[in-house]
Structure formats: C-alpha cells, structure tokens
Amino acid sequence: xxxxxxxxxxxxxxxxxxxxxxxxxxxxxxxxxxxxxxxxxxxxxxxxxxxxxxxxxxxxxxxxxxxxxxxxxxxxxxxxxxxxxxxxxxxxxxxxxxxxxxxxxxxxxxxxxxxxxxxxxxxxxxxxxxxxxxxxxxxxxxxxxxxxxxxxxxxxxxxxxxxxxxxxxxxxxxxxxxxxxxxxxxxxxxxxxxxxxxxxx
Numbered sequence: 001x002x003x004x005x006x007x008x009x010x011x012x013x014x015x016x017x018x019x020x021x022x023x024x025x026x027x028x029x030x031x032x033x034x035x036x037x038x039x040x041x042x043x044x045x046x047x048x049x050x051x052x053x054x055x056x057x058x059x060x061x062x063x064x065x066x067x068x069x070x071x072x073x074x075x076x077x078x079x080x081x082x083x084x085x086x087x088x089x090x091x092x093x094x095x096x097x098x099x100x101x102x103x104x105x106x107x108x109x110x111x112x113x114x115x116x117x118x119x120x121x122x123x124x125x126x127x128x129x130x131x132x133x134x135x136x137x138x139x140x141x142x143x144x145x146x147x148x149x150x151x152x153x154x155x156x157x158x159x160x161x162x163x164x165x166x167x168x169x170x171x172x173x174x175x176x177x178x179x180x181x182x183x184x185x186x187x188x189x190x191x192x193x194x195x196x197x198x199x200x201x
Contacts, residue, residue, distance in 0.1 A: 042124075042201045046080040046088055050175055050197025056098035056114050058189040059140050059151075070098025072111060074193030076177065078122075082201070086124040092134060093117055094157060094179060096191050110143040114191040116155040116179055128163040138181035140189055153183035161197070171199045 054074035074096035080088040095115030120134025138155030141148055159177030166172075179191040 042082050046201050048078040048197055048199040050195035051075045052193055052195030054096045054193035056096055056191045059186045072097035072099050074195055088122040090120050090122055096193050112143055113141045114189050115139055130161050132159045140183045140186055151183045151186050153181050155179055155181035169201050173197050
C-alpha cells in the first residue's frame with residue numbers, strides 16, 4: 001500500500017515533457033556559415049585585365065579601298081564585385097582597334113578604335129568556365145585624312161572565358177568576346193577579341 005502511494009506521488013510530481021520539434025536544417029546551416037570565414041574561390045572586389053587581338057567590322061574606316069574590316073589589338077579592363085558564389089557584377093572598358101593604310105602617301109599607319117564603357121555581369125556555369133554580358137555607351141573613332149573623328153553610340157557585349165591557372169587570388173585565363181555597337185552616322189560596328197587575361201579575386 002505504501003509502495004503504491006509512493007509511485008503515485010512520483011508520477012504526479014514528475015515534470016511533463018512535450019515533444020520538441022526538430023530544428024530547421026536551413027537555419028542551422030545558416031548559423032554555422034555565419035560563424036565561419038568563407039573559403040569560396042571568389043569574394044569581394046575583383047579586378048581583371050586582358051589583352052590580345054581581334055577584328056573590327058563596319059563603320060567605314062578611312063583607308064583607300066577600305067572595306068571597313070581590319071585586324072588590330074583588343075583589350076578589356078573590368079572592375080567587379082562578387083554578388084553570389086558564381087556571379088560577379090562588372091563595370092568595364094572594352095574594345096579594339098583596326099589598322100589600315102593611310103589615304104595619303106607617306107603618312108603613318110592609321111587605326112580606327114571601337115571602345116565601350118559598360119555595366120554587366122559574369123556568371124560561372126562550371127568551376128572554370130564563365131559567360132558574361134554587358135551593355136553601355138560605345139565610341140567609334142575614325143582616323144582618316146580629316147583627322148580623328150569620334151562617333152558615339154550604344155553597345156552590347158557577350159563573352160566566354162576559361163580559367164586556366166589559379167595562384168592564391170590571381171587567375172590566369174583566356175577569353176573571347178564580341179561587341180556590337182550602333183553608332184551615329186557610321187551605323188553598326190562589330191568588334192571581337194581573343195585575349196589572355198589576369199584576374200584578381
């Protein structure tokens with residue numbers, strides 16, 4: 001009888017435990033990540049410079065018998081900021097030149113320049129492969145017997161790149177891009193580049 005009374009009292013005084021719900025796995029992961037220093041391959045401010053060669057088509061440049069097609073140097077300078085693990089917002093100065101014979105005998109070699117100041121984005125679609133696109137203001141400068149003639153327009157760019165070698169925060173890569181500009185008076189101009197570049201992440 002006494003034993004039964006003791007069991008009853010113990011049962012009444014024991015704390016009641018409700019079922020505890022399992023924690024949200026996403027919240028746990030976010031909390032863990034917040035306490036860790038990121039080891040992502042890309043973060044913060046980025047700087048990129050690439051140089052190579054390419055073609056400029058259109059714009060009716062100024063040499064004798066000029067078809068508006070020519071080869072020359074190409075370059076791209078970009079400043080960016082990592083938005084996500086795979087996406088970089090970019091601001092860039094990109095373009096190229098074409099060299100052509102002067103229309104006046106004895107003059108030095110002339111060149112037409114097609115460069116653009118643009119904003120865009122670069123997205124990694126694989127660990128070492130990326131695509132980029134940008135748009136902005138372009139300026140085509142024609143060098144002919146009348147001197148340098150700048151013409152302003154709008155331009156859009158698309159490109160692809162491969163990271164070849166990474167050393168700490170520096171990445172050596174190769175990239176190709178195409179820039180299409182619609183320029184006042186001169187019409188449509190297409191500028192392309194195949195460049196070797198160095199990027200700081």
